[in-house]
Each structure stands twice: as C-alpha cells, then as structure tokens.
Amino acid sequence: MWFRRDLRLRDNPALLASVEEARASGDGRVVALFVVDPTLWEPAGPVRQAYLVDSLNALGASVGRHLVIRHGDPRTVVPEVAKAAGATGVHIAADFGPYGRLRDEQVQQALDIPLVRTGSPYAVAPGRVRKDDGTAYRVYTPFWRAWTRHGWRGPAGDLPTDVEWWEPIDCHGRPERPDLGDLRLPEAGEEAAWRRWEEFRAGRLADYSDLRNRADLAGTSAMSHHLKWGEIHPRSMLTDLGPDDEVFGKEIAWREFYADVLAQQPDSARASLDRRYDTAMRWTSGDEATALLAAWSEGRTGYPFVDAGMRQLRDEGWMHNRVRMVVASFLVKDLHLPWQLGAQHFMRWLADGDLASNSHGWQWTAGCGTDASPFYRVFNPVLQGLKFDPDGDYVRRYVPELRHLPGKAVHEPWKAIDGYVNGYPEPVVDHAVERDVALADFAAIKGA
Numbered sequence: 001m002w003f004r005r006d007l008r009l010r011d012n013p014a015l016l017a018s019v020e021e022a023r024a025s026g027d028g029r030v031v032a033l034f035v036v037d038p039t040l041w042e043p044a045g046p047v048r049q050a051y052l053v054d055s056l057n058a059l060g061a062s063v064g065r066h067l068v069i070r071h072g073d074p075r076t077v078v079p080e081v082a083k084a085a086g087a088t089g090v091h092i093a094a095d096f097g098p099y100g101r102l103r104d105e106q107v108q109q110a111l112d113i114p115l116v117r118t119g120s121p122y123a124v125a126p127g128r129v130r131k132d133d134g135t136a137y138r139v140y141t142p143f144w145r146a147w148t149r150h151g152w153r154g155p156a157g158d159l160p161t162d163v164e165w166w167e168p169i170d171c172h173g174r175p176e177r178p179d180l181g182d183l184r185l186p187e188a189g190e191e192a193a194w195r196r197w198e199e200f201r202a203g204r205l206a207d208y209s210d211l212r213n214r215a216d217l218a219g220t221s222a223m224s225h226h227l228k229w230g231e232i233h234p235r236s237m238l239t240d241l242g243p244d245d246e247v248f249g250k251e252i253a254w255r256e257f258y259a260d261v262l263a264q265q266p267d268s269a270r271a272s273l274d275r276r277y278d279t280a281m282r283w284t285s286g287d288e289a290t291a292l293l294a295a296w297s298e299g300r301t302g303y304p305f306v307d308a309g310m311r312q313l314r315d316e317g318w319m320h321n322r323v324r325m326v327v328a329s330f331l332v333k334d335l336h337l338p339w340q341l342g343a344q345h346f347m348r349w350l351a352d353g354d355l356a357s358n359s360h361g362w363q364w365t366a367g368c369g370t371d372a373s374p375f376y377r378v379f380n381p382v383l384q385g386l387k388f389d390p391d392g393d394y395v396r397r398y399v400p401e402l403r404h405l406p407g408k409a410v411h412e413p414w415k416a417i418d419g420y421v422n423g424y425p426e427p428v429v430d431h432a433v434e435r436d437v438a439l440a441d442f443a444a445i446k447g448a
Helices: 012-025 039-046 045-062 074-085 096-108 140-150 189-204 204-211 224-228 236-240 243-264 286-297 303-314 321-334 339-349 355-366 381-387 391-398 406-410 433-448
Strands: 032-036 066-072 090-094 115-117
Touching: 012 090, 012 115, 032 045, 032 074, 032 243, 039 045, 039 096, 045 066, 045 339, 066 074, 066 339, 074 096, 074 433, 090 243, 096 355, 140 243, 140 339, 189 204, 236 243, 243 355, 243 391, 286 303, 286 321, 286 339, 303 321, 303 339, 303 406, 321 339, 321 381, 321 433, 339 355, 381 391, 381 406, 391 406
Parallel strands: 032 066, 090 115
Antiparallel strands: none
16 A cells, blocks of 8 residues: 555545455555655655654554655655565555656556556545536536535445554655744644544534634634645545535535646646736836745735734644635735745645645636636735734734734734834835736736
8 A cells, every 4th residue: 555645544445445455365464655755755845744754653653653664766666665565456546636647657657566546635536527518627616516416435444453564675764854943733643633623523613604714713624734645535524514514515625626627737736727927917026026025925014914824824834714815815916926936935834735726726816727716806905804803813813013902903003103113014015006006917918
C-alpha cells in the first residue's frame, strides 16, 4: 500500500484492496509505504512539511511503527520496495493532479507488477460529473447539482484488526521537522481528524450557515488540513450530514469542483483561465510591486481586517475562508498584483495548501477563473471587517497595535485620535482610488 494523500486506515478502499490481495495470495503481509518525493517535498514550504511529518508520525503509530518511509524518486523507490517485498501488486488511491497523474503513469511503467488504483481523495472522482454533451462544467452551481445527482458510495468497510504489516527494506525515517518558531499547528492524524469532526458535528454544524463567515467566531469546521492529507475522507463526512446541512455539503462540493477543473485543465494551476489577465492586464511592477507585496505578506497594509488575516496565516498556518477572499481581492484589485503571487504565498504558509482549491479559489476572487465572480466585484476591506468582525475581536486577536481601540473602531484607526500610537502603519493605498483604477484596467482588457 503506497500512501500519498490518504494518511488514514479508516474508509480507505485502496488499503482494503491491498489487504484483500495479500490474503488472496496466501502470504497475508502488507507493506505500508510512504515516499518522500523531493519534487513535492522541497517546494512545499516549512508549514506543510511540518504538518506532513506530524501526520506521518500519527500514521506510523496506527500501523505499529511498521510504516516504511523512503526518500527519493517514486519511479525508483516504489519498484525497489516492491521487489524487496516480492509484492504481487502496488495499491494506490488515484491521483488526478498534474504531477501526480504523470508520476503514477511512470511508476506503472517501471513496475513489473500491477499498479492498482482504487478510490481517490474525492467523494466523486474528477471526470465523473459531466454535462449532457460530455463536456466538463465551468460553473460551480450546475456542477453542484449534477454532483449531487451523481451521488457517491458509502464509506468503505473497516480494516481488519489483524493486518500483518511488514518491513522488507530499511526505513529512512521521517524527514526532519522544520522549526516553525512560534507558529503552532493543529494536531495531525486520523484520530485528531475524527475528534475535530465529531466536535464540529455535535456543536457548530447546526449554526454553520449563519456563522461560517464570521471571522471572530469559531463557526467553521477547520477540517481543510485533514482533508488535504486524507486523514479523513470527504465521503465519511458527507455520510454524516443531514438534510439541513446542505450549506456545509456545498463547501465540500467546491473542493471537488476545483479538483475537476484542474484535472481537465492542468495549466490552470498557474495560468488564468481567462488568459487576458496574464497577457494584457496592467500590473504594478518594479520596486513598488516588491514593497506592496511585502506589506501585504507581512500584514502591514494599514487595513486592519486584511492585516489580521495575513498575520493569522503566519501565526497558525491557516486563515478563515471569508478573510482569504478579502485579502485576495486586496492583493489583486487594490495593490494590482497578479493572483499567482498571492497563491504562491498561500501555498508556502497554509497547512491545508491544496493546489486545485488554492489556485482556483484565487482565480475566483480575482475574476479570471470559474463561476460568476466578475472582476468588478471588489471587496471593501473596511466594510468586510465591520460586517464579519463587528466587535473587532478578530482584528485585536492578531493585531496587537490596535488592541487599545474599542469595538468596531478597530477597523478604522484613522478616525481615532490615538489610532496610531502603537506604531500601526497607515494605509499603503487608498481603497476608493485603487478600486477605480482596477475597474478601468479591467474595462480596457475587456474591450481589447
């Protein structure tokens, strides 16, 4: 069993298939393998690297410390381990990412035994939901309707308790965990995922549709990192939802929609679906761009709601989804910087950094991707803060320079006599002015 983005034992069809084949062969032994692939490890950034190390530690404990971790190119490592084990097959969950799909094809060619794909990281695998004419969906809402009609299988059966895990080859061990300083990650692993999910179901799920956009409250599930690493399968979560939980189910569908879009158009990971944004848009450049990107990245734009989000990212390796949209809009439409710069920054700092969701979430906000989020929808960073952090608690939590300001006054320090006494920066741009600039630039490329 070659684990990748399915670091769990429960509801894991590929793992069950590997156990079934092992027992049918008369041997019964299963090798649990994880390959630390430099192509994925090196660009991941310290936050995702650290979380992966923690998750591998949890997975290793669940298989009695018989997880074989090898470092290197999977095209070499997987056949090497399979040969050492005398394996009859290598089992995986299908990977639909641009790199993963090609890697698996090349591993299959290098093996002299079958590479068996069973299941995927999704309730409905990319490519399964199609229009009547057989083409892929480009807009979320009709995709969601078709995805719902298609449905999904129930969770896979339980793993036998007497699996014989085997280590036929030396284990290189987990990679060294990067030092994250004061950044504290949530607990990783399958058990942690299920605890968090059960706690959310028992409490906040009932109020999810009302509170999910409130940055100051714990209204979301915060399950995205568990889903990213497959510590829980989305099918398991969907099975637990009732008829009143449609709004939460739609959020899972967004993840599956973006995976479908990326599978059909792999270059959309880094290129705008509307290519005019990459070829004709007038973006800030030179030293000004460098300075503005640094101010945004470090949470010192002078707009409290934006800065709180960027500092939450640095403090926790996570950011509230509503705030993600606001900071993305600010980068593209206030600072006039391409979405790819923001997407790269997010992938460096997010523990839940998922290529499909990240790239297409950014494109949705930038107005150059899927669905009906036009470019002229520009988030006002002050009004968004007043609406989704009405008492200012979220800002005060992450921006200590403004903790002396009471209530909603924290969103507009320029209106307070003592707003800047603790060194908080003044706005780097005038939102009203830059909004007009962004709209004018968009009108120009639209007419081109």
